[in-house]
Amino acid sequence: MLDAAPSKKPLVEVRELKMHFPIYAGLLRRRVGEVKAVDGVSFDIIEGETLGLVGESGCGKSTCGRAVLRLYDLTSGSIRLEGKEIGPAPQAALRDMRPRMQMVFQDPQASLNPRMTVQAIIQEPLDEHTTLSTKEKQQKVYELMDAVGLNRRFAGRYPHAFSGGQRQRIGIARALALNPKFIVCDEPIAALDVSIQAQVVNLLEDLQEQFGLTYLFISHDLSMVRHIATRVAVMYLGKIVELAPREALYSAPLHPYTEALLSAVPEPDPSLEAKVERIILQGDVPSPANPPKGCNFCTRCPKVMDICREVEPETREVRPGHFAACHLHEITSQTAGKTAAQKEANERQHGE
Amino acid sequence: MHDGGRPVLEVQGLKTVFRVRGGEIHAVNDVSFDLKPGELLGVVGESGSGKSVTMMSLLGLLPSPPAEVRDGKVLLDGQDLLKTDEDTLRDIRGGKVGFIFQDPMTSLNPVFTVGYQIMEPLRKHMGMDKKAAKARAVELLELAGIPGAEQRLSDYPHQFSGGMRQRVMIAIALACDPKVLIADEPTTALDVTIQAQIIELMKELRQKLGMAVIWITHDLGVIAGIADRVIVMYGGQVVEHAPVRELFGNPQHPYTKALLKTVPSVRGERVRRLTIIEGQPPILGAPPSSCPFRDRCGSAVDECARRNPSRTLIGKGHDVACVMVEQKEAAHA
Numbered sequence: 188m189l190d191a192a193p194s195k196k197p198l199v200e201v202r203e204l205k206m207h208f209p210i211y212a213g214l215l216r217r218r219v220g221e222v223k224a225v226d227g228v229s230f231d232i233i234e235g236e237t238l239g240l241v242g243e244s245g246c247g248k249s250t251c252g253r254a255v256l257r258l259y260d261l262t263s264g265s266i267r268l269e270g271k272e273i274g275p276a277p278q279a280a281l282r283d284m285r286p287r288m289q290m291v292f293q294d295p296q297a298s299l300n301p302r303m304t305v306q307a308i309i310q311e312p313l314d315e316h317t318t319l320s321t322k323e324k325q326q327k328v329y330e331l332m333d334a335v336g337l338n339r340r341f342a343g344r345y346p347h348a349f350s351g352g353q354r355q356r357i358g359i360a361r362a363l364a365l366n367p368k369f370i371v372c373d374e375p376i377a378a379l380d381v382s383i384q385a386q387v388v389n390l391l392e393d394l395q396e397q398f399g400l401t402y403l404f405i406s407h408d409l410s411m412v413r414h415i416a417t418r419v420a421v422m423y424l425g426k427i428v429e430l431a432p433r434e435a436l437y438s439a440p441l442h443p444y445t446e447a448l449l450s451a452v453p454e455p456d457p458s459l460e461a462k463v464e465r466i467i468l469q470g471d472v473p474s475p476a477n478p479p480k481g482c483n484f485c486t487r488c489p490k491v492m493d494i495c496r497e498v499e500p501e502t503r504e505v506r507p508g509h510f511a512a513c514h515l516h517e518i519t520s521q522t523a524g525k526t527a528a529q530k531e532a533n534e535r536q537h538g539e
Numbered sequence: 540m541h542d543g544g545r546p547v548l549e550v551q552g553l554k555t556v557f558r559v560r561g562g563e564i565h566a567v568n569d570v571s572f573d574l575k576p577g578e579l580l581g582v583v584g585e586s587g588s589g590k591s592v593t594m595m596s597l598l599g600l601l602p603s604p605p606a607e608v609r610d611g612k613v614l615l616d617g618q619d620l621l622k623t624d625e626d627t628l629r630d631i632r633g634g635k636v637g638f639i640f641q642d643p644m645t646s647l648n649p650v651f652t653v654g655y656q657i658m659e660p661l662r663k664h665m666g667m668d669k670k671a672a673k674a675r676a677v678e679l680l681e682l683a684g685i686p687g688a689e690q691r692l693s694d695y696p697h698q699f700s701g702g703m704r705q706r707v708m709i710a711i712a713l714a715c716d717p718k719v720l721i722a723d724e725p726t727t728a729l730d731v732t733i734q735a736q737i738i739e740l741m742k743e744l745r746q747k748l749g750m751a752v753i754w755i756t757h758d759l760g761v762i763a764g765i766a767d768r769v770i771v772m773y774g775g776q777v778v779e780h781a782p783v784r785e786l787f788g789n790p791q792h793p794y795t796k797a798l799l800k801t802v803p804s805v806r807g808e809r810v811r812r813l814t815i816i817e818g819q820p821p822i823l824g825a826p827p828s829s830c831p832f833r834d835r836c837g838s839a840v841d842e843c844a845r846r847n848p849s850r851t852l853i854g855k856g857h858d859v860a861c862v863m864v865e866q867k868e869a870a871h872a
Contacts, residue, residue, distance in 0.1 A: 243730035350819050380585040381757055382816040385801040389813055407730065414803040414813060437805060451735035452805045453760030457784050459806055460763045467739055468732045471700045 197231035198369055198401045199255065204228050204264035204274075206247075206254045210476060222476045224250040226425035227264075229502070232369070237395065237402040239416030239433070241409055241448075245472055247425040249293075252371045252405045256288050257281055268369065286316050286365035293374035295354030299346040305332075305357055306342040312364040331360040334397070335390060352383035356390065363394065371403045376411060388415055409452050413437050418508075421445050424483040425475055427502070431509040441511040443490045482514065490515060546573035546614075547718050547751050548597075553611035554826075555589075555596045558604055565823040566592045568775040570611075571850075574719060579745065579752045581766030581783065583759060583798075587820050589775035590755050594721050598636060599628050615719070634664040637712030637750075641724035643704035647696040653680075653707050654692030660714045679710040682747075684740055702733035709740065713748065723755045738765060759802055763787055768856065771795050774821050774831025777850065781857040791859040793836045830862060838863060 206225040209218050224247045232238045242248045253259055255266055257273055265274040273284055289312075292298035299308055309328045313319055319327065329339050335356040346354055355375060362370055372391065376384040388411060394400060406412050412419055413433060420430040421444065429442040440446045447466040454460040468487045473479055479486050485495040494514050502512040555567035567589045574580050584590045595601045596608050597620060613620040615635065620628065632638070640646040648656060657679060658672040667675065673692070680688035683706040696704060705725060712720055722741075726734040742765060745752060756762055762769055762783065769786045771779040771794065779792040790796045800814040818835040821827075830836070830843040842862045850858040851865050 243732060352819070380820070381759075381798065382585060382801055383819075385813040385815040386817075389815055392812075409731070410803040410805045413805055413809060434809075447732060449805055451731040453734075453738075453758065453764050454806055455759035455763050455787070455799065455802050455804060456807065457763045457787050459804075460760075463806070465735055465739070467735055471702060471733070 195233050195235070198234040198269060199232040199403075200265075200267040201231070201255060202229045202265040204251065204254060204266065205262040206250050206259055207262040220476050222474075223425050223478060224475055225254060226475075226478070228422070228425075228427045230420055230427060230430060232401055232403060233417075234368075234401055235395075235399060236417035237404050237415055239412035239419040240403060240405045240422060241407060241412050241419060242422035243407060243448075243472060245475065246422045247475065248405050248407075248422050249373050251422065252290075252373050252403055255403065256290055256371055258290075286312070287367055288369045288371070289362040289365065289367040291355075291358050291362050291370060291372045291375045294378050295351060295358050296346075296378070298358055299354060301346055304343050304345055305337070305349075308346070308357060309360045309364055312361060316365055327364070328360075331363055334363065334394065335360045350383075351379050352386055355379065355387050359387075359390065359394070363398065366398070367400070369401045369403070371405065373405045374407070375404075377406070377408070384411065391415065409449060421448065424472060424478055426483055426512065427510075428484065428513070429509075429511045430502075431506075431511075435506070435509050441505055441509065441516055442484075442513045443488050443515070444484050447489070482512075544576045546575050547616060548574040548753075549612070549614040550593075550597065551612040551614070553593060553596060553613065554609040555592055555601070556607050556609050558607065562824055565826050566775050567596060568823070568826055570772075570775075570777055572770055572777065572780065574751050574753060576718070576751055577745070577749045578767045579754055579765055581762040581769040582753060582755045582772060583757065583762055583769060584772035585757055585820055587822070588772040590772050591723055592775075593772070594723060594753065594755060597721075598632050598638075599625070600632075600638075630664065633660045633712075633717075634715045635718050637715070637717035637720045639705075639708050639712045639720065639722040639725045642728050643701060643708050644696065646708060647704060649696055652693050652695055653699070654694075657692075657707070657711050657714060660711065664715045675714070676710075679714055680707070682713065682744070683707070683710040684736075685710070701729055702736060705729060705733075705737055706740070709737075709744070713744070713750075716748070717750055719751050719753065721753045721755075724757070725754070726761060727756065727758070734761070741765065759787075759799065771798070774827060775823055776827075776831065776847075777860065778832065779857075779859045780850070781854075785854065785857050789854075789857075791853060791857070791864050792832075792861050793838055793863075794832045797835075797837070830860075842866075 204225055205227055207221040207223050210220045210222060212219045228251060240248045254261055261274055265272060268284060268288060273281060306328055309331055310324050313324045313327060328342060332339050332342065337353065337356050376387050379387060395402060404412065404415055416433050418432050419436045420427050423444050429445045440449055447468050450464060450466045454463055466489060470487050473486055481497050482495040482500050485491050492514060500512045500514045500517060502510050503517065505511050505516045551571050553567055553570045557564040557566055570593050582590045597613050608621060654676055657676040661667045661672040661675055676692060677688045680691065685691060685703060685706050699707060726737050729737060754766060766783045768782050770777050773794050779795045790799055797816045801816060803813060816835050821831050827847045829845065829847055833839045833843045848860045848862045848865055850860045851868055852858045853864060853868055
């Protein structure tokens with residue numbers, strides 16, 4: 188159960204994904220720059236796992252999730268779903284792939300058409316992608332409503348008649364309609380009350396087991412991600428700074444940003460809370476239109492070194508399955524390597 | 540630690556009702572609490588539990604109609620705010636009582652500079668001239684931790700980031716040395732790292748200025764870190780009230796217990812499955828004649844449907860509104 192068994196094959200492979208948005212300004216609306224919302228991220232999502240994607244607002248996590256589903260035309264990069272390249276494909280060619288990959292949105296209020304009944308909303312993907320008869324569709328909608336815990340009797344009602352948690356269930360039922368393999372959940376619980384969040388998270392877990400789903404779970408709620416994710420990726424300013432199996436990330440984070448982020452989460456237990464050593468980051472996230480030179484985090488990093496302001500750190504596998512992009516760990520692993528080699532050399536000398 | 544003094548603010552039996560088409564919604568039902576000088580009172584509850592409406596009712600901030608404060612007393616230094624005229628209330632708002640709202644973007648006026656908005660209460664309430672007000676405004680922005688305070692006075696709200704905007708709101712709220720500061724979800728719209736900055740700032744300011752604070756939030760984690768005492772609200776009423784350690788260490792109301800269990804932690808044990816509270820919070824068309832949490836409560840008994848329990852004292856400063864707890868206490872006595 189620990190790190191996704193390496194024998195299992197990745198369902199989604201993302202390589203060097205870039206999503207830049209142009210900025211136009213001036214009288215002639217010239218292109219004056221670009222917002223580097225996602226700036227070269229690579230990761231795999233193993234079949235059946237939940238990859239948590241966390242970060243602060245504006246770090247590019249939602250853009251990343253949408254780009255993976257090709258809701259945008261990418262700036263560059265490769266995305267393979269079940270081995271099939273979908274990165275550069277034109278939108279029309281993606282239609283066949285759409286039933287395999289679906290999305291659950293953050294705001295259940297805005298993502299459901301207020302003029303459509305629940306029946307019509309859940310049925311829409313079936314209308315688009317299948318040739319089922321009206322009766323079969325009706326039956327399928329009922330089954331989906333059962334699966335997400337909605338009462339069949341409410342199929343004829345409109346979204347406004349439902350509470351936030353129930354609306355999110357409608358959104359989930361719609362995403363499940365075409366039996367997808369892969370679902371991107373973009374902050375699915377952020378708009379819900381605490382007592383309702385747990386209901387939706389448990390539902391997502393049940394459905395994953397029942398239908399063998401793979402999730403990309405995007406959230407800013409680090410405690411909920413710790414609960415649901417198998418592995419977790421941390422994003423900062425368009426880049427993944429750390430990616431690791433859940434427990435490794437939460438118990439021994441490598442990147443200073445992850446450390447600070449975790450330490451900032453308030454603890455709902457006063458005796459534990461008193462022991463938390465907070466790392467208070469100074470300042471705000473820089474603008475993704477004008478990221479700093481070197482490491483993106485160098486402007487706020489409490490452990491910043493000279494090299495961080497010059498050279499962008501590479502992502503390396505510091506421990507098995509635990510990736511980090513930080514000069515601290517390049518140096519330690521290099522020096523560790525060096526000292527080990529020296530020690531060996533010394534021993535050899537002594538031996539002779 | 541704040542047990543001594545007379546309360547600065549006392550709320551007794553507050554009832555607020557909204558008149559809507561086809562009836563009424565009883566948003567606040569018989570809420571009572573007090574606030575001692577220098578203490579931080581946390582108010583926890585889900586959306587719709589009546590926590591914001593309670594605080595808005597105190598200062599007559601709700602539009603009437605549809606809102607109507609039907610009953611109760613709000614004593615600020617012995618003066619009943621529900622009986623004072625609008626002019627006096629206006630002096631108190633932003634004067635003796637400061638307010639910080641959840642969303643710093645919508646609570647600042649986008650067409651005025653930040654400097655103007657900080658100086659406004661200083662000139663209105665404190666009668667300062669322009670020069671004195673400006674000097675004080677710079678002082679306040681520095682207090683709130685905004686770098687380059689003097690230059691930033693002439694900036695507009697959109698030129699500030701979310702965290703900085705909330706600092707501006709704090710500066711405005713503190714402008715007239717309030718005795719009571721009401722913060723309504725002040726960090727909910729912020730990222731965790733920025734939230735940590737604002738919480739640190741508030742802790743620091745409380746030590747420096749010694750005002751009493753009411754901090755409304757739905758985040759139990761935030762409350763655990765800053766509050767002295769906590770009231771838990773559900774269905775428009777206070778269901779539990781206790782000192783912070785007592786509340787987290789020895790919660791008694793089934794709602795509080797359930798709420799504490801539904802929230803996963805980033806540090807403690809990881810549970811395999813989250814505990815859930817079934818159902819939805821109630822919408823109260825009439826004053827509740829039974830326990831409002833009854834339908835979602837795991838340990839409800841017949842008695843719960845018959846009456847709405849009142850708050851029973853079960854320990855030092857710890858009271859609970861639950862039929863089961865009442866019965867247990869009665870058996871003890």
